[in-house]
Amino acid sequence: MPRYSYTAIDQNKKATKGAVTAESPYAARKHLRNKGLHPTEIKELASVGSKRSFSLFKKRTVNQVAEFTKQLSTMLAAEIKLTEALSVLIQQVSNTDLKNTITDIRDRVVSGESFADALSDHSEYFDIIYVSMMRIGEVTGTLPGSLFTIASFMEKRQRIESKMVTAMIYPAALLVICFFAVIFLTIKVIPVIAEQIQAAGQELPAITRFLVNIGNILTSWWLLVVIAAFVIITIAIKKFVSTEKGAYLKDKTILSLPVFGKLIKQRIVARFASTLSTLLGSGLSVAESLKVVAEVTGNSIMNRAVKKARDRILSGADIATPLKESGVIDPAIAHMVSVGEKSGELEKMLKSISENLESSSDIVIERLSSAIEPVIIVVMAIIVGIIAYATLLPIIKFSAGQF
Numbered sequence: 001m002p003r004y005s006y007t008a009i010d011q012n013k014k015a016t017k018g019a020v021t022a023e024s025p026y027a028a029r030k031h032l033r034n035k036g037l038h039p040t041e042i043k044e045l046a047s048v049g050s051k052r053s054f055s056l057f058k059k060r061t062v063n064q065v066a067e068f069t070k071q072l073s074t075m076l077a078a079e080i081k082l083t084e085a086l087s088v089l090i091q092q093v094s095n096t097d098l099k100n101t102i103t104d105i106r107d108r109v110v111s112g113e114s115f116a117d118a119l120s121d122h123s124e125y126f127d128i129i130y131v132s133m134m135r136i137g138e139v140t141g142t143l144p145g146s147l148f149t150i151a152s153f154m155e156k157r158q159r160i161e162s163k164m165v166t167a168m169i170y171p172a173a174l175l176v177i178c179f180f181a182v183i184f185l186t187i188k189v190i191p192v193i194a195e196q197i198q199a200a201g202q203e204l205p206a207i208t209r210f211l212v213n214i215g216n217i218l219t220s221w222w223l224l225v226v227i228a229a230f231v232i233i234t235i236a237i238k239k240f241v242s243t244e245k246g247a248y249l250k251d252k253t254i255l256s257l258p259v260f261g262k263l264i265k266q267r268i269v270a271r272f273a274s275t276l277s278t279l280l281g282s283g284l285s286v287a288e289s290l291k292v293v294a295e296v297t298g299n300s301i302m303n304r305a306v307k308k309a310r311d312r313i314l315s316g317a318d319i320a321t322p323l324k325e326s327g328v329i330d331p332a333i334a335h336m337v338s339v340g341e342k343s344g345e346l347e348k349m350l351k352s353i354s355e356n357l358e359s360s361s362d363i364v365i366e367r368l369s370s371a372i373e374p375v376i377i378v379v380m381a382i383i384v385g386i387i388a389y390a391t392l393l394p395i396i397k398f399s400a401g402q403f
Contacts (some may be wrong), residue, residue, distance in 0.1 A: 003121070004028040004044050004275035008037035015040075019104050031111060035230050052135065064095055065125050066154040068102070083110050084141075101125055114138055129153075131274060132292050133282045146282055153278050160267075163362060167369040178380040185387045186215045196392045207390040221236070247300040255301065255328065263364050268299050269329055270357035272306070277350035286346070287313050302328050333357075 005019050006028065022028035025042045032039045068089055075085035086106040093099040100154055101122045108118040116135035119126040125136075130150055137146030194212045196203055204212065217223060240246035248327065255261045272293060279289035290310035297303045305326030309319035318341060324334035340349025 004042050005045075006032060006037075006039050007038045007041040008032055010038075018100075020106070021108050021111065053120060055271045061095055061098055061125060062154060062158055064093065064098055066091060066151050066158070068098070069147050069151040069154065073144045073151060076144040076147065076367070098125060100235040115143070116288050128292050128295050129279065132279065132284060134290070136283045140283055142283070149278060149282060153274070156274070157271075160270075160358060164365060168363045171369070171372045172378045174380060178376075178383065181380075182383060182387065183218065185384075186211055186389070187218050190387070190391055191215050193391055193395065197398055198306070200398065202394070202398055205229060205393050207386070208394050211390045244300070245259070248304075253299045257297075263368070264360055265328055266361040266364070268297065268302050271356050271360065272297060272302060273350040273354035273357070277347050278355060278362065280350070286319070290319070299328070301326055306327070 003019055004025060005017070007015060008018050010016050015356060016129055017039070020028050020031055022031055025044070028042055029039050034330070071089055072085055075088065076082065080088075086102060086109065090102050090106065091100055093102060099139060105118040105122065110116055111190050114135070115138055116131050119134055120131045123131075133146045133150050134143065137143035146385055190208065190211050194208060197204060217226070241250045255265055257264070275293050275296060276289055279292055280286065284292070287310055290306055290313065294303050294306040294310065297306060305322050305328060307320035308325075312322060313319055320334045320338035323329045323337060324331055329337075335347070336349055340346040343349075
């Protein structure tokens with residue numbers, strides 16, 4: 001059904017704006033009049049779902065969406081009507097965009113649309129996992145439980161991502177400090193010293209000349225050439241990885257990285273297992289759950305494996321084999337999936353796999369973080385030491401009369 005944005009005058013003679021779903025502009029105007037609004041302008045909106053990518057875990061609002069979901073679950077469990085609960089929560093949301101989104105969802109539910117359908121047009125906040133679980137909750141009458149489950153799922157995902165970000169903050173800060181220190185010494189300190197030595201008619205050491213040339217490049221039009229080349233290469237790579245072949249090659253390369261490849265594999269499999277377990281627990285069938293998971297794996301290799309697993313399920317075969325053949329999932333984990341599938345305890349097995357992998361990857365992250373910090377410090381010391389050597393060497397030689 002089409003969406004229309006509107007400008008209207010309310011009963012207090014104040015201008016108000018919003019959006020409404022209706023079969024036609026006439027139906028939209030009639031709907032607004034029934035709500036006590038006098039529409040002054042109606043415009044059809046482009047399809048929202050076609051322009052937005054699935055991104056439930058948008059950093060700037062993920063906490064607010066999770067909090068909204070948990071509060072909505074509590075209110076529905078207390079037998080408060082959905083539309084009334086949404087009206088109350090609208091007043092508590094501080095983010096303007098999210099508030100407008102919830103208002104639109106409330107209005108569409110009031111007009112007779114299902115909660116899941118209203119959510120599906122706002123995929124920047126509510127992704128396919130969220131919508132699928134709400135749809136099941138509406139059909140089975142377990143919407144409060146589905147809301148609580150997805151809220152817990154979101155908070156758990158956010159904690160995992162926060163751990164990785166936190167672990168990289170200190171090494172990243174060290175790298176940035178080192179970079180700017182090197183730039184400052186190269187374009188400000190060394191050229192001044194070199195100019196004075198050359199003014200005295202002396203020749204610069206090779207290492208000092210090299211750094212002077214680097215500084216000249218950084219302060220001349222050659223820097224623009226380097227930046228332009230970097231931008232062109234980056235755009236070309238981005239376009240290539242946006243293709244199916246490029247995405248597959250990129251993901252395969254990433255998973256082949258020493259040390260980090262194993263960690264990324266663990267994160268991908270943990271996410272797969274956690275998401276599939278959550279969907280199965282909400283009452284979604286294995287085939288439908290795999291269809292949803294395939295869209296949120298974040299890895300083209302895993303995406304192919306999940307789609308193959310779904311095809312095998314539909315044909316009456318197992319799902320463990322294509323997962324094992326993908327190379328992302330270890331044989332031991334694939335065997336655990338197979339055991340869970342045969343025993344009818346697939347949901348519990350996937351939850352156990354997810355928890356074990358998350359615990360293991362947390363340990364790896366802590367160890368990597370502890371190992372990276374001294375390595376970066378040593379590298380920084382070497383780089384700064386080389387620059388200091390290149391800076392002091394001509395001064396020492398000049399003072400000793402060795403030129």
